[in-house]
Structures are given as structure tokens and as C-alpha cells.
Amino acid sequence: MAGRTSRPSVPATKPLVKPRVRIGNLDAAALVGQLRQLHEDAEDEAVDRMPADEELYQALLHLEAHAGALKHEGARREAAVARVKLWEYLREQADIHQSKAVEDAREANVEWTGLVSGLAVKTASAAYNKATRLRAAVLTEGSHGSDSPVRRTPEAVLDAERRASLRAAEERRAEQEAARRHGLLAPVAQRLIEHRTGLDDGGDVSDWLDEIAMVLRDCRTPTQIVSLQTYVEAAVRALRKIERTNARPAASTLDARLAYEAAAELVDR
Structure with missing residues (x-):
């Protein structure tokens, strides 16, 4: 008798091939408000005691208890489906907020043994593993679709956090480099604008000087700094072309010539 074909093992850090379907972002209060309207239309006498739309958990309990007040089948069907969706949304949010609570507890020097009962496990190692798996929800939520959903294994979570840390470090380096470039570029660009008549x-x-003047008004982000650099380089190329074509200096005043030379030196670095 032929043995069963063994299923190939999946690396614990491998992203999910088929990501779990999630509710994701949802205006829960608005949906609760729609359910409230269904009960008002059905003249539910208990609707006045229904919790506020923002009190999702209590509102769902109230709607469950008074589901029978909806006499029309279509309304009952619509309300039940909406409640299913809201409970799923609440479940997704619970992972994210419980993970944050665990993080706060750890920052307050709570040992893993102190989180055993709260996480409904039996050992400190199980508490650690469950807390790590909870962070998968946080990482997946924070990626906003830019990354593959994180597998709910400690190995996958730690790998995703390592990659996120590397990306954050790279972004910080890019911001620091952008700030350094801005410190060199902005004064040079400003001098070109101040002495453009020469x-x-x-x-x-x-045209390029107009672009430089426009970006200089509010040049803070890395994208704006790159645009400023591009426009300064383009202005320098255009001035050099004029000099080659006309065989004469592109600057008619000393200040304009110094501003042009400073820009050309910066571009050639």
C-alpha cells in the first residue's frame, strides 16, 4: 500500500501565499448608526436605550438582544449580516489593541509570568509566543498592503520586525541625507534667485529659475529637495549651453557670476 505523500513543510518566516481576508478599515460607528435606523424604522421601543454608535461592543450586545424587534425579513437579514461584519471587525481590532496592551505591560517591567492569565495561556513561554503572534496583526495592519501579510508564527513576526527596522533605518538615513543636501542646496539656489537679473x-x-523660486517657498520634504536639486542642475546646464553657443559669459554682474559658479560647483560634486 502506497504511503501518503507528505505535504512539503512551509518555512516559518515565509509570507502567506493566500492572505487572510480581513475587514480592515471600517467606519463602525456609521454602520451601527445604520442598524439603529433599522430599529427606529421598525418602531423598536428599546432603541432609545441603545448605547451610542461609538460604543461598539455594548451596541452589538443590545442589537443582539433586540434582534426580534425587526419584523420585516429583509431588515432582519440586513441587520444580522451587518452584525456579523462588526463582530469580525471587533475581533481584528482586539488583536491590535491587545498587542499594544502587552507592549505597555512589558515597558512597565511586567514579566511574562505576569501575563500568563491575561493571555489565557499556561506558561511564560506560551505568553511570549502568543504575544509575538499578536504582533503579526499589528505588522499586517501597519503595512497597508505594501508588504505581504505576516504569518502568525514567532519566526515570521521577528523577521518582519527586523525588516521593518531596516526600512526605518534606511528612511532615517534618507531623511538625514536630504537635510544635509538641503543645507548645501538651499543657500545656493537662493543666491541664483536673488541675482537672476544678472x-x-x-x-x-x-523657466528653470521660476521652478527654483516656486520650490524654495516651501522646501522641506525629501521629494521637494530632490526637485530643487533637479531644477538647479537644469539651470546650470542651460547657462552652460548659452556660454558654449554664444561664446560669452552667462552672468553680467559679479554677484550673478558668483551665484552661478557656486551652483555649478555644487552640481559637479
């Missing part, structure tokens, strides 16, 4: 405005020079 620069040959033939060709594309004037």
Missing part, C-alpha cells in the same frame, strides 16, 4: 535669461534659464 543671469542670461535666454533659452530655458528663466
